[in-house]
Amino acid sequence: MLLVYTWLKIFIPITILSLAVLVPVNWTNSTLDNSRNIQFSDIDDLSISNIPKGSQRFWAHLGMSYVFTFWTCYILLKEYGIVASMRLHFLASAKRRPDQFTVLVRNVPPDPDETVSELIEHFFLVHHPDHYLMHQVVYDAKKLGKLVQERKQMKNWLDYYELKYERNSSERPTCKQTGFWGLHGKKVDAIDFYTSKIDKLSKDEARERENITTNPKYIMPAAFVSFRTRWGAAVCAQTQQTRNPTSWLTEWAPEPRDVYWENLAIPFVSLTIRQLIMTVALFFLTFFYIVPISLVQYLANIEGLEKAAPFLKPLTEIHVVKSFIQGFLPGIVLKIFLIFLPTILMIMSKFEGFISLSALQRRSASKYYIFILVNVFLASIITGTAFEQLDSFIHQSANEIPKTIGVSIPMKATFFITYIMVDGWAGIAGEILRLIPLITYHLKNSFLVKTEKDREEAMDPGSIQFGASEPRIQLYFLLGLVYAAITPILLPFILIFFGLAYVVFRHQIINVYNQEYESAAAFWPDVHRRIITALVISQMLLIGLLSTNEAADSTPVLIPLPVLTIWFHRFCKNRYKSAFSKYPLQEAHIKDTLERAREPNLDLRAYLLNAYVHPVFKDEENNNRVSSDEEKELENALVPTKRQSCKNTPVSSKHGCSPSPLLPS
């Protein structure tokens, strides 16, 4: 949202300037007219290729490159400041939230004499005597979660059969007792069967629940520790507790609904090893993903299939089947892989051990961006697989690489215009039409939906996936910056894309999607870093391109540009980054004082009691109470939404006039 808005702010002046200055400069040459017989198209008349080698006109491109960089950096600096202050304002805004008082403690060392809970209590009573309030240990509730899930399913079936019985009470419904999807087995009375099953599961569940609370084996060495004041929590989250920096690790607790419970108990050494493994895996995924795909594609062609499964031979001899396999299957295999790629990356990020959904999303986005950069941007410019490129880059000298890429950039302009229209514009149109969710909904409705609750679930629009959509939009930003100085005619297409994206995502976020969590713009430093990366790439490529065009006297003038850009990034990081990882003591203190004055009798313990309980321990009623609580607050929201689902209604930020301006993308 804010992202696309920033991009628009950056790109509108760049587009105007680039069209006004560079198009005439390029157009009034006639280099390409003389060599028209080669593969140049009309668009190239307006691009840098139309300028003769060694011309003094390259100074215009060079100057514009400086102008674009400074403009982008200026907007970025301003936006970083705005986002940081909005984030602090949001955190400081009057609403009380459990995560303001709570710190997540991990890697609590084992103690032979005390339980984890006692140990944590004693530790914080000693070292934060004036501020410690209470704590909530983390239970290993995987098994319980499964049981609860199963019981819910059974309850759903029971509801279905009871409904059936109500409608037609002449005959008690029956079902098949066991086995594969209830397709075979002995016929039994369905209502009795499911009632008894639910009874059994309830008993199991109760036993497991008791087990968890009594058996210390189920207690993980992590806890949510709450403090009397925000000041106390801010101090504890930002300091090191003990001599060993790998035990008693404290950090801000994520929002309760943002916690990824499974990763809370990973020990420190294991974390670093997991990160190493995933870095290597990402490298292989990016550069060698084509290997398994080719393997599957090979298996998926006729000969491969016939070899692997000879019994299919009669089938594959049929003409239609044969042409389908030969024509579509290889493409579909690749498409399926690309559709599942964000999920694969998310699984990789989960394996790395991040503890909040927002961090997982951010990490997946970084991985996805690298993949897109290598396999879409580079692979389109220099044809060949990523692996082949890697090989050729290793064998090229450091100053050859930007040249190789730079030279082919102007020639690919037409391709990228098509790409923007097919992938970008169509993608946005698809987003507003939501065709796939519509189809999925109707499929689900016909085959799976049995009760009202099922229908509600099938209609759930889900939440926007930052990890999958932001890197894709970043690609267009990169294209815009790279072509701004080279083929300015590409810019209006990107501008239209951003305009559409702004309108559509604004609508979707306000009216369609649920908000899974509130990260308070924690993703911004990542976005900023990727924009800087795009800037540096565009500068390097321009240097490469100019140096092949015998503009030898002007090219060295460009070299300070990447140095300054990287320095600018460091400056911004020092200046603003801490707003995204730390909570200033002054703010905490002011809020504490205000609250004490306003609500002197506030029972904070009661407020925090159930905030960080594992979701399976929360009762249904409890859940409803919270959501109706939030419903009440929604009345203050500035923009009335058209949504009907009352699941996870978002909290408005109350800062700007634009609603939820901090939502991802």
Next chain:
Amino acid sequence: MLLVYTWLKIFIPITILSLAVLVPVNWTNSTLDNSRNIQFSDIDDLSISNIPKGSQRFWAHLGMSYVFTFWTCYILLKEYGIVASMRLHFLASAKRRPDQFTVLVRNVPPDPDETVSELIEHFFLVHHPDHYLMHQVVYDAKKLGKLVQERKQMKNWLDYYELKYERNSSERPTCKQTGFWGLHGKKVDAIDFYTSKIDKLSKDEARERENITTNPKYIMPAAFVSFRTRWGAAVCAQTQQTRNPTSWLTEWAPEPRDVYWENLAIPFVSLTIRQLIMTVALFFLTFFYIVPISLVQYLANIEGLEKAAPFLKPLTEIHVVKSFIQGFLPGIVLKIFLIFLPTILMIMSKFEGFISLSALQRRSASKYYIFILVNVFLASIITGTAFEQLDSFIHQSANEIPKTIGVSIPMKATFFITYIMVDGWAGIAGEILRLIPLITYHLKNSFLVKTEKDREEAMDPGSIQFGASEPRIQLYFLLGLVYAAITPILLPFILIFFGLAYVVFRHQIINVYNQEYESAAAFWPDVHRRIITALVISQMLLIGLLSTNEAADSTPVLIPLPVLTIWFHRFCKNRYKSAFSKYPLQEAHIKDTLERAREPNLDLRAYLLNAYVHPVFKDEENNNRVSSDEEKELENALVPTKRQSCKNTPVSSKHGCSPSPLLPS
């Protein structure tokens, strides 16, 4: 000290193993015997060059490379742990130090209504109400410092003339009133002259002193804030105070004698710009230092001199002068530059704005290491200036660079053996003889020393310069690692160097040098990083060398090695680095509790009152009191030292049996 000890621990097993395994493997080939007519020496018989191309024997070198890496990493891991725990133990040891209670606050924002001092007091009284004790603002005392210095000089002259008068009271001594070094001007009575001068200076000083304390213009926006408890100081140093992360910056106060006062008031934006400028300057210094040197060398030869200064012509026609200029001057110009290099780097670091002497030393050491790496190591292997290398590296492909360097490495073994003997062994011998300080002392004694105080000052051995000596020793470590798998015969030479260095520096540090400050091993992470750099360089070069020797099937086995080494570095950094930048709350709390129990009536305010006063404000007597205070504690030191100067006697660390084990190098 500890550094050299670590290196010995790493190198003794490597040397033994390398000599036992690789020398026989290399020696039992006869490749070089067949091509004896080329430029190979006897040493090459024992090196990797003696193995025929494509031989299976390369597996031995490969295996040893893994063994060396794992051994080095194992020792490093253990040492990092030991150093970290020694540091924490040192910080936690029973002695009370002012810096444990004190935090340095910088970038205090200006306030129209309050003075800096009031503003600081109010801020901390509000935000750290239970812990704030007092603060000491920082004055801009540059001018006062100059005055004090001048008065001291005058006092010295006065002492000298009074001594002269005492010895020969028949005649009052005279001196020349003004001008260049007192060589011309009117003759006046010396004692009267200097007495009046001192009077004038004293008055100026008193006025300046009053000026500083009353005029708010002299107060810099920085202060040393002291807290009632270590816990309070630890909390304040590790947290962010306000919303703006560039104002009210808090960090641990360095030891009082470690503070670099001039840099305390540099604003944030200026800091980042200074760093950018110095990074660029370092790049040019490293790669283009030869340009100004050549210019001076050109001017310093006969023709240049005659052109630049024609009036010298009769002089340069004399044979002796001519041959001196032609033979020595160019070499001496380079030597003088190299002698002044650490000073130049230190000035650069000071410009970057670090606030403690130890940080300045660490930063200079990093710069010096980069310079040595490029201009000694690389320049010796690939002959040519650094600038020529840079040019050739840019034009080579990424996998060609290790090959180019790797191939020439075995050929340079003889050169480096000579280098180790000439520069390393002789340097150590020079260190123990302290020839230059001896000569300087006698020169000073003959020409400059006038009073007893002057003699004491001339005898001052100075303190060990971490920034100049550590990177030089690191170079030998790099050589050892690089040649361990290639020409093992080089290792005994390096081992002798480290052995000598250990004995000599141990003696020098205990008996000769003064300790300027106590950094409590804060330099260790830097040393660790440089050792890891050396490891990775040695691995890359081995990969390059093996890939040219047609050992194609074995080379890829080496690729995981640098990846694992870099990961190991990250692991160590996460595991131990925080011990060098943070002070755990638990430790602080334990120490506070102990102290409260032992000395319930301690007047902390009186203890801290003058701790962080600018040195020019401290009186002479005050200074003496402190040093006699420390003298008393010295009685507990385990090793009696032979030093006589009572300046800055070090504080023993009381941890191991080795005295001051944490001293640099």
